[in-house]
Amino acid sequence: MRNNFILGGALIAAVAAVGASAPAHAELKTSFKAAPEFSDGDFKFKIRGRVMMDVASYDYQFDDAGSATDRSGTQTNLRRARLGVEGQYAKQWKYKAEVSFLPGNTTEWESLFLEYVGKNYSILIGNHKETSPLEEATSSRYITFMERSAITNATDYGYKAGIALITGGPNWFFGATVQGDSINNTEATNAAQNSDQVSFQARGSWAPIMNLSPDGASILHLGASIRHRENGGETLAVARARPAGMGFGDRFISQAANRSDVTYGLEGLWIQGPFSVQGEYLMIDGKAAAAGAAATEASGFYFDGIWNFTGESRTYKGSTGLLNRPVPRNPVSMGGAGLWQVGGRIEQFKVEDAVANGASRGDQEAYTLGLHWFPEAYIGFKLNYAHTEWDRTVGTANDGQADVISVRTQFDW
Amino acid sequence: MKLSKMARVALGAASALAIATAAVVGVAQAQAARGVFTIVVDGSSTVFPIMEAAGSAYQAQQGGKVRVTVAESGTGGGFRKFCRGETHVSNASRPISAKEMTSCAESGVRYVEIPIAFDALSVVVNPSNPVQSITVDELKKIWEPAAQGRINNWKQVNSSFPDMPLTLFGAGTASGTFDYFTEAVNGKSKASRTDYTPSEDDNILVQGVAGDKGAMGYFGMSYYLENTSRVRALGVSNQGKAPVLPSVQAVEAGTYVPLARPIFVYVNAAALSKKPVVDFINYSLSNANTLVRRAKYVPLPASAYQTGLQRIAQKKAGTAFGGKNDVGATISEVLARPLVLAPVE
Numbered sequence: 001m002r003n004n005f006i007l008g009g010a011l012i013a014a015v016a017a018v019g020a021s022a023p024a025h026a027e028l029k030t031s032f033k034a035a036p037e038f039s040d041g042d043f044k045f046k047i048r049g050r051v052m053m054d055v056a057s058y059d060y061q062f063d064d065a066g067s068a069t070d071r072s073g074t075q076t077n078l079r080r081a082r083l084g085v086e087g088q089y090a091k092q093w094k095y096k097a098e099v100s101f102l103p104g105n106t107t108e109w110e111s112l113f114l115e116y117v118g119k120n121y122s123i124l125i126g127n128h129k130e131t132s133p134l135e136e137a138t139s140s141r142y143i144t145f146m147e148r149s150a151i152t153n154a155t156d157y158g159y160k161a162g163i164a165l166i167t168g169g170p171n172w173f174f175g176a177t178v179q180g181d182s183i184n185n186t187e188a189t190n191a192a193q194n195s196d197q198v199s200f201q202a203r204g205s206w207a208p209i210m211n212l213s214p215d216g217a218s219i220l221h222l223g224a225s226i227r228h229r230e231n232g233g234e235t236l237a238v239a240r241a242r243p244a245g246m247g248f249g250d251r252f253i254s255q256a257a258n259r260s261d262v263t264y265g266l267e268g269l270w271i272q273g274p275f276s277v278q279g280e281y282l283m284i285d286g287k288a289a290a291a292g293a294a295a296t297e298a299s300g301f302y303f304d305g306i307w308n309f310t311g312e313s314r315t316y317k318g319s320t321g322l323l324n325r326p327v328p329r330n331p332v333s334m335g336g337a338g339l340w341q342v343g344g345r346i347e348q349f350k351v352e353d354a355v356a357n358g359a360s361r362g363d364q365e366a367y368t369l370g371l372h373w374f375p376e377a378y379i380g381f382k383l384n385y386a387h388t389e390w391d392r393t394v395g396t397a398n399d400g401q402a403d404v405i406s407v408r409t410q411f412d413w
Numbered sequence: 414m415k416l417s418k419m420a421r422v423a424l425g426a427a428s429a430l431a432i433a434t435a436a437v438v439g440v441a442q443a444q445a446a447r448g449v450f451t452i453v454v455d456g457s458s459t460v461f462p463i464m465e466a467a468g469s470a471y472q473a474q475q476g477g478k479v480r481v482t483v484a485e486s487g488t489g490g491g492f493r494k495f496c497r498g499e500t501h502v503s504n505a506s507r508p509i510s511a512k513e514m515t516s517c518a519e520s521g522v523r524y525v526e527i528p529i530a531f532d533a534l535s536v537v538v539n540p541s542n543p544v545q546s547i548t549v550d551e552l553k554k555i556w557e558p559a560a561q562g563r564i565n566n567w568k569q570v571n572s573s574f575p576d577m578p579l580t581l582f583g584a585g586t587a588s589g590t591f592d593y594f595t596e597a598v599n600g601k602s603k604a605s606r607t608d609y610t611p612s613e614d615d616n617i618l619v620q621g622v623a624g625d626k627g628a629m630g631y632f633g634m635s636y637y638l639e640n641t642s643r644v645r646a647l648g649v650s651n652q653g654k655a656p657v658l659p660s661v662q663a664v665e666a667g668t669y670v671p672l673a674r675p676i677f678v679y680v681n682a683a684a685l686s687k688k689p690v691v692d693f694i695n696y697s698l699s700n701a702n703t704l705v706r707r708a709k710y711v712p713l714p715a716s717a718y719q720t721g722l723q724r725i726a727q728k729k730a731g732t733a734f735g736g737k738n739d740v741g742a743t744i745s746e747v748l749a750r751p752l753v754l755a756p757v758e
Contacts, residue, residue, distance in 0.1 A: 027607070170518030210521035212498035213683035214453055219521060313498075319519050 034378040034413035045087035048098065050141055050412035052079040054247060062400040078103050079247045079408070080140060082110060092117050108184045110159050121167040127183040131164055131175035131203045132157035133225045134267040134280055135302070138323050144278065144304050145370050146384045146408045150241035150349035151282045151300030154255075155263055157227070159183075160199070171207040171318035173223075176200075181234060194233040201227035205267070205321030216273035217313035223321055225265035229258070231289065236261065239284050239298035241349045244366030245386030245404035252390045252398065254360040255298045255351045261286030269316070269323070276314045278323075279303040297352045304345035304368075312339050327377045338375035344368065352393075362392035362399075382408040449477070450689045455484040456491025456504030457589045458613050459532055459633040460676050462708035464504055467697040470704075474696070479689045487613045488589025489513075495679060496522050501690050503679040506532065506589030506633070511736025511756035518754060523682040523730040526752065527694070527721040528744060529701060531711040533659040534594055534672040535637035537619075537644040539626050544574055546648035546656035549671065552598045555579070555629065561606040567627065581609035582621040582630035588613050589676075594631055596738050597671040619644055634659045635709035664711040667743060675744055676710070682730045691725060698722050713744050720748050730754060 028040045037046040059072040084098025094115040100108045113126025124130060129137060135148050136157040147153075162179030180196035188194055205223030212219075229236055240254035267280045283299040306314065308326075315324040330336020350363035366388040374380045388402040454464050461483060468481030486494065488505045495503035496517040509517070509526070517524060536552065538544060544567065551570050554560060567574035584591035586603065591611075596602040612618055615636040622630040623643035630644070637646050637659060648656025651670050663669035678697070684690045697704065698721045705712040723729070733750035735757025 170515070171521070207521070211523065211683040212521040213681045213687075214499055214501055215684060215687055217498065217521065218683070316521070317519055318521060 042090045043088065045085065047084075048086055048096075048413065049081075049083040050410065051081050052140070052408055052410040053077070054079045054146065054406055054408045056246065056404055056406035058243075058246060058249075058402060058404045060243070060250075060400060060402045062398055064398065075248075077248055079146075084111065088117075108182075112183060120169075121165060124164040124166065125162075127159050127161045128164060128177075129157060129159045130166060131177040131201055131225075133203060133265040133282065134205075134221075134223060134269065134278070134322065137203070137320075141380075141410065141412050142323050142325055144306060144343055145245075145345060145368050146382050146406055147242075147245055147247055149280070149300070149302035149345065149347045150244065150253075150364060150366065151298075151302060151347065152280065154239035154241045154298060154300065154349055155227075155265075155282050155284060156237035156239070157201075162199075168319040168321075171210045172205065173319060173321040174202070174204045176202040185234075197229060197232045197234045197236055199227055199229040201225065201263075203265075203321075207316070207318045207321070210316075210318055212313070216311075217271050217316065218273075219269070219271040219316050221267070221269035221316065221321060223265075223267040225263075225267070227263040228260070229263075230260045231258070235289065239351060240360075241364065243364070243386070243388035243390075243402035243404060244345075244347065244368050245384050245388075245406050246402070247406075252360065252400065253349060253351055253362055253364050253392070255284070255286070256296050257289040258284075258286030258296055259289045261296075271314050271316060273313055274308040274311050275306070277303070277305045298350065299352075300347065300349035302345055302347035304343055306341055306343035308339060308341045310337060310340045325377055326372075326374045326380070328374050331377065332375040338373055341370070341372040341374070343370045343372070345370075360392065362390060364388055364390035378412055380408075380410045382406075382410070384408075449480050450687070451480040451482060452502065452690055452693050453482055453500045454502040454504065455486050455494050455500045456502075456679075457488040457506040457676065458485040458615060459488075459506040459588075459590055459635075460504035460529065460678065461485040462635060463529060463701075463704050463710065464502070464678065464697065466704050466707060467693070467700065470700070471693050471696045475689075479693070481693060485613065487585065487587035488592065489587045492516075492679075495524070495681070496520055498522055498681070501681050501684045501687075502694070505677045505679060507593050507674070507738050508677065508734035509679060509732050509736070510592075510738070514732065514736050514754065514756050521683075523754065524679045524732075525682055525685070525724050525728065525730055526732045527678050527680065527698070527724060528675045528713055528717055528747060529678050529697075529721075530676050530705040530708075530713060531664045531744065532674055532676045533634040533664050533669050533711070534590065534597075534631055534674070535634050535659045536629065536631050536647045536649060536672070537622055537637055538629050538647060539622055540643070540645045541626050542575075542577075542645070544647065546650055547571075548650045549598060549652075552649070553600070555581070556583075556595070556605055557599045558604055558606055561608050577627040580621075580625045580628040581606075582618045582628060583609050583611055584618075584632065585611040585613040590631070590633060592738065593674055594672075597674075602738055633710075634664075638709040661711050673711075675713070675747060680725065682728050685725065685728050694725050695722060698725070717744055717748055 031037045035047045054077045057074040061070045081101040082098050086096040088094040096111045098110045100110050109127055113124045113128045116123045135152040160179040161183040162177050164175055164177040166175040179199050203225040207221045209220040236258050238255045238257050240251040242251050261284050263284045265282045269278045281301040286296040288296050312329050317324050326339050328339035332338050345368040347366050351361045368386040371383045384406050386404045391399050465483045468483045472481050491503045492513040494500045554570055555564055565579050567579050568576045592602045595605045610621055615632040618630045618632050619640045622628040646659050648658045650656040657663050657669045664673045680694055698718045701718050702712045731752025731754045733747050735753050
């Protein structure tokens, strides 16, 4: 990890040096989008980053007090701190490199890829998650609540090394990827079988209704995704989830490790003026890693609704099929109130492989309420309250509930 | 910290209260904002005088029930806001570009393209300058990127011109005037020397040329006609023909080429579900002849405004240019073309 930090710092410094020397170019333009962007038409360079700092008060209560101890607390948490660069060498070549600084003085690569931009397509090589389902692929800066839903987190999409083909039009997107594991994983040759896991995944989306005016947006988004994973010489990440609203700590519902699995996803989003509703259903159909073990299955959904009561519509990009940055109509810096948003989410996550070691199987339901304020386009504050109940398949031991109140301060550039 | 049941209830209640309070504030704010419908217009400084006059007149006619704000961020700046869905109407002194078409399409902005007038770009000099006319080739010699730092005396352009330092004033790079002039004169949009004084505010350009004996500048004809005592237009000669001065008659006759052009307003098609927007555009088109003449531009034929009214009524989205800037296209050619929403290769 330490090496990653040094490597990341060196890369950023090197590319920054290129950017710093760029003003010598006669037609260099500098624009400012929370950070300077240097461009001469072909060459572009920008420093990017984000910070998310949370305070969470949690109260976990277990139904069988004899089997576990109730717990509660208030903790501060650096949820995300990333620094990186993005740019293009010419109109055909782009890149993005971003390092995540984690609690405990460790670092990880997040996005780290080279992109070839063709006429109506792109090819990405490197660590990326561009073909993940809706909520996972939506930047953590633009997701609705502080934390993604349990089923989204459980599916273990996310940044992995591979090659992707992406195409799209103004109101549609299609991407297909072949990926191994995360580029942050250490590799070894000291076992008979040490190949990376491999996954083949695809996502498509279409917005049959897509109209935007100053008086609001009217957008209907539909999408679907599929992924097949083989574990190779690794252990596939298991489907598991924390109580809603928690970015750290215990996970009470968890699937057994799979040898291979197929994940199916359906997604929908409707934006009408300042209102929007969004939902996804995801199902993991797995083959158990242990010889002779039964097949495993995990599934879940979330459904949320949002009202921007200062009147703004949520922003959406048809060519990626993703939500975009919340932009206040009247930012505080212009004497306005910023963008204010209230919303709620219901969700369920279910693991149905009731076999040996089934103590952590079962399901959890959660309800989240949020009040969010974006005084500027690049600054946000979120207050979330989440109530989660989990019900395990084997007996009632460790069934329980959680109440979490959390506050986030986030800014990016 | 262990939270007691009471503390949890209190925190939950506080959260609910915060949300409810914010919601009430929001509703009140939204209701207050709903009182006066505001039509947001931005874009070309060249088109600004027409739509600013239209906005003022329409606003007065509505007796304060509708507000029209008209800004002048330049054609490019206006399209950036328009394609982000921030404006109802985008004024443009050139057709929407391929890049802007793509940007609008990606965010779900469809638009109705309406030619509103003909403009003639004026090439002006200080009244004391003895030069009376100039060819398009000579203009290119002055303004092309290769002239940067090299062509700085009138004598270098034409040996019959006076031996006098050449000082240049022109449109800012965010301006549609810049795009049009560079394409018409240098053969490539945005290709220009950069060692000149640029401004999106044409009054600054007038002031610059009026105050410098060796100055040359270019901007929209209306600003020239408003300032004939301070600057003088050069006749422009194209392809060996006699020089033509910018005038209403020359533009109507189609002889002031290549520096005469149609100018446009683009209306957000989804915004046409709002009656004030439809009424405002209909008002502008119905009174275009007067508004355009007052702004010192050349009105289009009446049939062109009829076509505009039909496009609004039918919400007929798209551009006749396919993302390209046709220098010298006549209005009848433009109106007869099919409308497209995707750039034409």
